[in-house]
Amino acid sequence: MDSDRIDRIIDRHQGEPSSLIQILLDIQGENHWLPREALERVGERLQVPISRIQHIATFYKAFSLVPKGRHEVHICMGTACHVRGARRILDTAQDLTGIKPGETDLEMKFSLETVNCLGCCALGPVMEIDGKTHGKLSPAGTLDVLKSYE
């Protein structure tokens, strides 16, 4: 991520230190993860120590300090999905991809994450891949969906 793009994001928030989280969210949104240089640039522009930025980047769930795979798989572990068997969906996805939540496979194909409620409880259990929702899943259905991604 080049520093021009980072600067543009910072300028959008008028460079106030209180907007730190909003700036990081925008960088995460555009770049899908927060590279070290980006954090340093933000710290320099906002006059905020890097330790505070790290504190925030590791505290909130929206941020990732490592690059993400081509497909972001979010498995809903909300209560409604949980009672409808979300654990089995997660187990199936873990077995197929060989990765655990928070990880990315070596080919950079999938990144797996669990989320606490996507709010489509009528469709539970739900898995979201790159923003597309797949609902009413069974373990077998989960395999079919995941195998359809390149």
Next chain:
Amino acid sequence: MGRLKSPGEVTKFRQEILSKRDSNTPCISVCVGTGCLASGASEVLAAFKTEIAKQGLNAEVDTKGTGCPGFCERGPVVVIYPEEICYLQVTPGDVPEIITRTIKEKKVVDRLLYVDPNSGEKVTHESEIPFYKHQKRNVIGNNIKIDSQSIDDYLAVGGYSALVKALTQMTDEQVLAEVKKSNLRGRGGGGFPAGRKWEGSRKAPEKIKYVLVNADEGDPGAFMDRALLEGNPHSVLEGLVIGAYAVGSHQGYVYVRQEYPLAVKNINLAIQQAEEYGFLGENILGTGFDFTVKVHKGAGAFVCGESTALMTALEGRVGEPRPKYIRSNIRGLWNRPTVLNNVETWANVPLIIDKGADWFTRLGTEGSKGTKIFSLVGKITNTGLVEVPMGITLKDIIYKIGGGIPGGKKFKAVQTGGPSGGCIPGELLDLPVDFDELTKAGSMMGSGGMIVMDEDTCMVDVARYFIHFLTDESCGKCLPCREGLRQMDRILTHITEGKGKEGDIAILEELSETAVEASLCALGKTAPNPFLSTIRYFRDEYEAHIKEKRCPALSCKALISYYIDPDKCQACMICLKKCPVEAIDGGKKKIHIINQEKCTRCGTCIEVCPTRFGAVKKISGEPVPSPIPEEERMIDRKVKKNE
């Protein structure tokens, strides 16, 4: 459109909008809330637009993408006005027929109507569907009537008239008095009277004050605030401006989770429109009152729903709570008086001002007035958002509105109040829904999540699930929450894995007591609730796990086994082919046997086994019967034997 500078201009403009609209023009409303979008609502809306253009009906038919009307179970939901015909589970393929039959020929497409499961009768109108009939939709009712991105639509249904009334016909003190009189209690969880909170801030000596919308709806299984913010953002804004006027604040913030992208988009759009029209900004409606609002996206931390943590996050720091020796309505955001109310609370304010506190208090119980929106989810026939008067019984919500438990299963418990709430068993289903009654039963109102559980749900696992969730979300600032919950999570996990020991329950009780007493914020103080309420009502399930290594609900993976009954197996090969780990041995006409070593207990076999065979069984607390001898596995032999 320039800024409206006086109440007269608002009235005139509203009339202009209404005069341009013919109430007899058919309007097709498609819910484009998150739930219906996930079921394909945007394709349906696009198909309507294409079909209308194709049939040359552009001038005669309107289409609208609206907010969530709540009936997510049957999405995408389509309502056609003025007749109010409600079609459910509409696909793009149904669209040409709807246009031809309903719009042109004024006939109803029968197969898309709701069918009453008891009488088998078809229901044409939205308000007659049992799911809606027993509700009282004061707050969420407008969602399906307005385009969620149009301020004109909001004005057309009478929007911003409460703001006009508050700013021009009432003093700030009168507004406050009215809200106090209504006894509106916070819809976000605590149930603190909004009027008293406002009054505290108003009286605080500091000049600069803030009003905030808490839209950091983190409870899994709860999505009513999202539905309001996505579907009718102006109603929340209108409430906020009225509150700001009563409190004497000129700056507001909406703290909304970034996980709700559509809500973020719609509230930003609403703010922009309200500024353009003069409902926000300087000198609102020529009254001299100034007020601006900014949106702050939450970066994903459950604890930020807690008032003081939310304020720290808003200041651009890590969202950790602080002790509340001084309440945040006196010293909150940037140490200034700050009123924080939940989305639904703010959305109630315009109704109270418009119709009066007396109207509002007509509904509800002694201590809890008005209506409450619940998200009814889990093992329930009609998943969705329901708005009911306070005081309705849980039974009415679950059976009359929710349609009971699907699949002929037995009801076990309903979990209310989010992760820090509790489970209410079947014998208490006549409990009226009210802030105080739910607390007495060991649960709480919370933000309004209502998760229904049936006989297949293990209550120990539910407690483990919530404690695990809260362990994960604990910010780590204070010890009883950070370490205590971790230990509780560990012990509960052991119990569900069959490694529980005598004395575990006593340790869990002790850890709970410490967390309740000594945690810094509400997250920690209420975190043991899922355990405390399940041990109160379902102690026998805990004991079965610990003493007999048995899961009565047949749900805990480590304690169950799948087994194929050789007398029932028809050797049809379905489970054998579907098993993801090839743990099933057998062949054509050869009775199938599950290799217990290989089996991952995913449950696929039981799901795919044809119900007329019902050969796959789940067992717990007893050994798996040893497989039948190899020579007896051929089905031909069995048929002969049966003859």
